[in-house]
Amino acid sequence: MLLLYHLGLASNFKQASSFMSRQSQLISLLDETDKQIRDRVHGDQVKRLKEARGVYREEIMDCVRHCAWYRVSLFSRWKQRGIYAACMWIVQLLLVLSKVDSIFIYVPEYYLETVVDCFHVLRKSDPPFVPAAMFINQGLASFVTFVVTHFNDPRISSAELRDLLLQSISVLVQYKEFLAAFECNEAATQRMPKALLATFDNRSWIPVTNILLRLCKGSGFGFPKRGESSSSSVIFQKLLREACITDEELFSAFLNRLFNTLSWTMTEFSVSIREMQETYKVMDFQQRKCSVIFDLSCNLARVLEFCTREMSQAFLLGTDTNLRRLTELIVFILNHLISAADPELFDLTLRRPGQFTEKVNRGMILAPLAGIVLNLLDASRERDCGQQNDIVAIFASMDCADTILCGFQYLLEYDWAGSFRGDDHLGKLTQLEKFSSLLICQAELQEVEKRICQGESDADDGICCICYACEANAEFVPCSHVSCYGCISRHLLNCQRCFFCNATVVGVVRKDANAP
Structure with missing residues (x-):
């Protein structure tokens, strides 16, 4: 039965879901476009918006026809009853089988695909077959237990299946009532925080970022006091903080990947923007690409802002590697934003027809940057510790x-x-x-000190040849190549080979007096 469903009905339900989602999206875009047409006074902009409105109307009519057919042919009452029974039965079966490794590894992949398909078909059925309260209380609990337990389960050999489970979590936590079910689920509260941090890698970083953003949404700079903040999860914010504090190695690895990913997305965004600015043409594909990359960058920056608020000690205490990487990333992003040759074209590439200016603008990425600095300033003021790293310095x-x-x-x-x-x-x-004023004074002071010591610096050949700013006070083992400890520490986060001779590094020896 499950195989027949997987082969015959699953694709049709996916198409129905796609048309229904697209219909809702188009209706929202059409409403926004109509409102913008009423507010605009420039002829060229109104003409472009009217063209977009015509396209939206045609697509909506096409979606309505398809949705009407799918409601009649697929979402009949008896079919929904069968889907509900199959979903509940498969979830319970998989939960039992997952307790026995020798059996679970042989479960057919379409079992997992079918349970996810069935669940989301029921969730989005129109009209709903099961009342919302009953669906959440009876149907959702076991499904949540299964997805949070197995989205990073190594026994599931298919990476696509693990992605499917992770994406299900990403979808469900977007809804307040479903998020409450996660907060009440014991498996979710015990496993999900650390599992999410560990799963943030080159393959799964987008859904993990969406989940983390949803759990922490509303707590950063620029969010309104009401509205979005009321739908975040204080419970999971606390659990994430505890997970980062109790497992420093896990948080350090996550933070390193977060730095690298945000740097990559901003680089891709900057390159795409410059390609369009050189020709002064905004192609639809390029605009979609820029919009998606910009949204991802904003989401990553919000997650980083949450880290600085909840785990400020990772930046202010101990070595200054994390704080230096953070400051370099902030300057890197600001430089890309303010160096745009044409601000008008820059903003135009971020907005699709029908989107409001206040919804898509540079403030979306600037706000978390401001929040990061403010979080660290607040934490520095609250901590009465002379050994903490100085963000101004x-x-x-x-x-x-x-x-x-x-x-x-x-x-x-x-x-x-x-x-x-x-x-x-x-x-x-x-x-x-005030921070900017202190920064100006500190920069001027360091410039004066640099000029005073210029004679000694010119005669000293012990400067790090990577950053040309610090003393070469550390060397690789066994090749004995030297650099400053800061450059070496950051390099070893991502590569275990000497950046001079490519030899495998087995250790680092510090040569300065302050070495631990």
């Missing part, structure tokens, strides 16, 4: 003072009130102003 020590000051000036001059209406966090911008 770290920024000032970077060999691009003008770029840093220009970036923070851009943050201060940005139209925050126009991008985030009713935001109570805007009063914190005075802290950024």
Whole structure:
């Protein structure tokens, strides 16, 4: 029976789901486009919006015809009863089989695909077959237990199947009532926080980012006091914080991948923007690509903002590697944003027809950057510890003072009130102003000290040849090549070979007096 469903009905249900989702999306876009047409006064913009409205109307009519057919042919009452029974039976069967390794590894893949398909068909059925309360209380609990237990289960050999389970979590946590079911599920609260951090890799980072963003949404700079913040999960925020504190190695690996991924997405976004600016043409495919990459970058930045708020000790205490990487990333992103040759074209590439300016703008990426700095400033002020890393000194020590000051000036001059209406966090911008003033003073002081010591520096050949800013106070073992400890530490996060001779590194020896 399951095989027949998988071969015969699953594809039809997926098509029905696709048309229903597309119909809802198009109706929303059409409403927004009509509102923009009423508000616009420029002829060219109105003409373009009317063309988009015509396209949306044609697509909506096509979706309505398909959805009507699928409701009649697929979503009949007796078929929904059969799907519900099959879903509940398969979930319970898989939960029992998963307790025996020798049996679970031989479970056919279409069992897992079928249970996910059945569940989402019931969730999106129109009209609903099972009342929402009954579906959540009886049907959702066992499904949640299964997906959170097995989305990173190595016994499931198919990476596509694990992705399917992870994407199911990503979809469900977007809804407040389903998120509450995760919070009440023992398996979810015990396993999901650490499993999500461990699963953040080159393959699964997008759904993991979406899940983390949803769990932490509403707690960062620029979010309104009401609305989105009420639908975040305080329970999972606390669990994530505990997971990061109790397993420092796991959090360190996650943070390293987060830095690398955000740097990559911003680089891809910048390259795509410049390609369009060179020709001054905004192609539909390129615009979609830029919009998607920009959204991903904003989501990653929000996750990083959450880390600085909840785990500030990872940046302020111990070695300054994380703080230096963070400051370099902030400057890197700000430099890409403010160096755009044509700001109007830059903003145009972020918005699809029918989208409002306040929904898609540079503030989406600038807000988490401001939040990161403010979080670290607040944590520095609260911690009465003389051994903590100085965020002002770290920024000032970077060999691009003008770029840093220009970036923070851009943050201060940005139209925050126009991008985030009713935001109570805007009063914190005075802290950024004070921070910028301190940064200017610190940079000037370091410049004076550098000039005083210029004679000694010119005669000293012990400077790190990677950053040309610090003393070469550490060497690789066994090849004995030298560099500064900061550059070596960051290099070894991603590669265990010497960056001079490519020899395998087995250790690092510090030569300075402050070595532990």
